[in-house]
Amino acid sequence: MSAAKPPTLPPGIVLYQLAIGHYVSRALDLAARLGVADLLGAGPRPVAELAAQTATDAAALRRVLRLLVSVGVFSEPEQEAFGLTPLGDLLRSDVPGSARASVMLFAGVGIQDSWKELEYCVRTGQPAFRKHSPDADAFSGMTPEETKNFDAAMATFAPATAAAMAAAYDFSQFGTLMDVGGGNGAILIGLLGANPSLRGILFDRAGTADRAREKLAEAGLAARCQVAAGDFFREVPAGADAYLLKHVIHDWNDEQATAILRNCHGAMKPGAKLLIAEGVYPPHIDQSLESRGAAANDVNMLVVAGGRQRSEEEFRSLYRAAGFDLTKIVPTLARLAVIEGVPR
Numbered sequence: 176m177s178a179a180k181p182p183t184l185p186p187g188i189v190l191y192q193l194a195i196g197h198y199v200s201r202a203l204d205l206a207a208r209l210g211v212a213d214l215l216g217a218g219p220r221p222v223a224e225l226a227a228q229t230a231t232d233a234a235a236l237r238r239v240l241r242l243l244v245s246v247g248v249f250s251e252p253e254q255e256a257f258g259l260t261p262l263g264d265l266l267r268s269d270v271p272g273s274a275r276a277s278v279m280l281f282a283g284v285g286i287q288d289s290w291k292e293l294e295y296c297v298r299t300g301q302p303a304f305r306k307h308s309p310d311a312d313a314f315s316g317m318t319p320e321e322t323k324n325f326d327a328a329m330a331t332f333a334p335a336t337a338a339a340m341a342a343a344y345d346f347s348q349f350g351t352l353m354d355v356g357g358g359n360g361a362i363l364i365g366l367l368g369a370n371p372s373l374r375g376i377l378f379d380r381a382g383t384a385d386r387a388r389e390k391l392a393e394a395g396l397a398a399r400c401q402v403a404a405g406d407f408f409r410e411v412p413a414g415a416d417a418y419l420l421k422h423v424i425h426d427w428n429d430e431q432a433t434a435i436l437r438n439c440h441g442a443m444k445p446g447a448k449l450l451i452a453e454g455v456y457p458p459h460i461d462q463s464l465e466s467r468g469a470a471a472n473d474v475n476m477l478v479v480a481g482g483r484q485r486s487e488e489e490f491r492s493l494y495r496a497a498g499f500d501l502t503k504i505v506p507t508l509a510r511l512a513v514i515e516g517v518p519r
Contacts, residue, residue, distance in 0.1 A: 197287070202242050203266075204282035207275045211240070211249075212259060212266035219250070219258030272334075276327035285321065289479050302481035312481075319382075326386060329422070330361035332509070336421075337365020339509035340452060346370045346417075349448075353378055353415035355407055355439060356423040360387035362452075364394045375400035376415055378407070407435050413442040421452035422511070425472075426482040429493060436497035440518050449499055449516040456486040468510060490514055 184192075206212065209229040214220060222240065226233035240257050243249045248263040259267075265274040280286065292303035304311050317325065346352060346366055353376040354363040363375045377387045377400060384404040391400050403412050408431070411418070418439045424432045439449055456473065460466045473484035485493065487504060494501040499516035506512045 198242065199246055200282040201287070202239050203248065203278050205239060206243060206248070207266055207278045210268070212263055212275070213268055215257065215259045216267055216269070219252050219256045221256045223255070225257065272331070274331055276324050277331040279324055280328040286475070286479055293478060296478050303478050305481070322382065326359040326383065329358050333361030334365055336509040336511065337362050338369065339507040340513060341366055341369035343507040344505045344513040346373055349373060349416040351376060351415045352417050352419055353412065355411060355418055355420045357387060358383060360390045362421050363400065364391065364396060367396055367399055376403060376412065377401070378403045378405060378412055380404065380406070407438055411438045411442040413444065415447065417448045417450055418443065419450045419452060424451055425453050425476055425484055426480045428481055428483070429496070432493055433496045436493070436499065440498045443518055447518070451490070451514040452511050453514065454484060454511050455490065455504060455514070456484045458486065
């Protein structure tokens, strides 16, 4: 006897569930910022204790935590007490693979406020911040705390992503790899660890470069990796065998992206390669997780940064405009591909 299929929800209820998705994302952000998961690391605790340690109202906190129980983030093993599930455990700040910074970035007030301007973005084709700050960019208005959390969020999946990239693409062919816009160095640390003969150069803005230098030293890689600070819209350092831009180009429109790639082109010695590591927008959008992720990220890039996800043909066009030939696209087990190009 075959198992009974779960009942199909009426279309109106499905649309309602889609419409209230922000309830959960805002509750997730609050729980992350309050550090609730850290407080539950040793086991379930009464909500009164949680409220006392987070300076919140116990009755109100209980209501929010019960919403997160309903989606599997927390458990309620007994009345007035809450615990962690395997999902909620990743909201802790002290566990490997912690997603706390990522949750605070993508469910936090900054991105949520930008999405309030979705109509402006769709009518103008401009990111939300341009409505009030025409000359700004997506990163110029960030506070030090926001920048620190952004770096941590971008590093959330870095070990797995670096491992997937190293398994799919042969980085051992290079002597020196430059990670352009490499953040706090998480991807480069993974790639250097997987390729013992490879040397690295991390290039990013001054403050970010300082944090990367610390991370590389902590990883024992200071002797194999230089750190350089600057602005990739002005120039990119010369001397590497390959120039990697991981989740950098999708932050920018075609004109800005072309300018960055042209600066990479100008820095390259004969035989050097360009490597963009990003998702490739699928040729057809369906209801798969891959399609949903690509489409959601694409609209988020419009709203938050003014950038975009690109299809294979759009990458080829971008490469041509910057003086490159796209030579191959290497898929990985992570949600990105290594897109290789060579200067013409």
